[in-house]
Amino acid sequence: MSDAALSALLAQVFPPAVARGICAVARADMARLFHVEHSAVEGAVPARQREFAAGRIAARQAMGRDLPVVMAEDRAPVWPAGVTGSITHAGGWALAVAGVADKLIGIDLEVDAALPAEVWETVLTASEHAALRDMPDAGRWARVIFSAKECAYKAQYPRTKQLFGFEVFEVTLEPVAGEFTVVFQRDIASFAAGDRLRGRYSIGGGFILTGIA
Structure with missing residues (x-):
């Protein structure tokens, strides 16, 4: 699977107004995490850390802004003010979608x-x-x-x-x-x-x- 193929799949499911992000877990750079994000998974195994990083990188692509998406105590992502979104991981990939706050969005x-x-x-x-x-x-x-x-x-x-x-x-x-x-x-x-x-x-x-x- 390639970024282009996943982009095509996303286009079949979400309308153009929903912004999207894609990151291969193998290419996720832990250095791109904010400290508040990194601290949430610093005790996790390396594979989980890379998966988490890929999800946050995809989330930033979807938001179009380099802002942290922290993890709440219930492990749910906390999006910046004015933004709502959703993150998913499977098969070595992380995808994210983002939209305006108070709208229902899931992936x-x-x-x-x-x-x-x-x-x-x-x-x-x-x-x-x-x-x-x-x-x-x-x-x-x-x-x-x-x-x-x-x-x-x-x-x-x-x-x-x-x-x-x-x-x-x-x-x-x-x-x-x-x-x-x-x-x-x-x-x-x-x-x-x-x-x-x-x-x-x-x-x-x-x-x-x-x-x-």
Whole structure:
């Protein structure tokens, strides 16, 4: 996978108004971290440090500004005033998207592989199980659902600040349009049961990308 291929994948998922950043983990330069960022991972193994650095470098590309994105006590990124964004890592790459504060934005990148059968019961609702039953390559589509839930969780978290499990979201895929809908199954802070988040997904180059903006 190349930067250009990932850029194309991002363009299929996010509208032009959403700024994006890409950084290969192998090329991440720890020297580009601000002290407040570096201190958050100074005790981590080198691989985790490089992954963290790649995410912050991608975030700065997306913001178009050389500002720190610190890590809160809950490990969520804290974006500079006036900015909201989301960061993801997978398969040796880090991606970030950024937009105007108070907007919902989320991103998740997954390696294009079947979701292991042993986690289906944790990730999927009964309705999602039923929808996959008649789909070819169900394991891959289970991974798309997993990614959509991860993406939706990141999008809503800055607003709710609540931790919850996969069962709170139910995902409906629209393969022809490359879109998905995430429905809250119970009240979560400012969201009510039945509230919906809409997103897009794309598959290519060995990756699955989901986005909400």
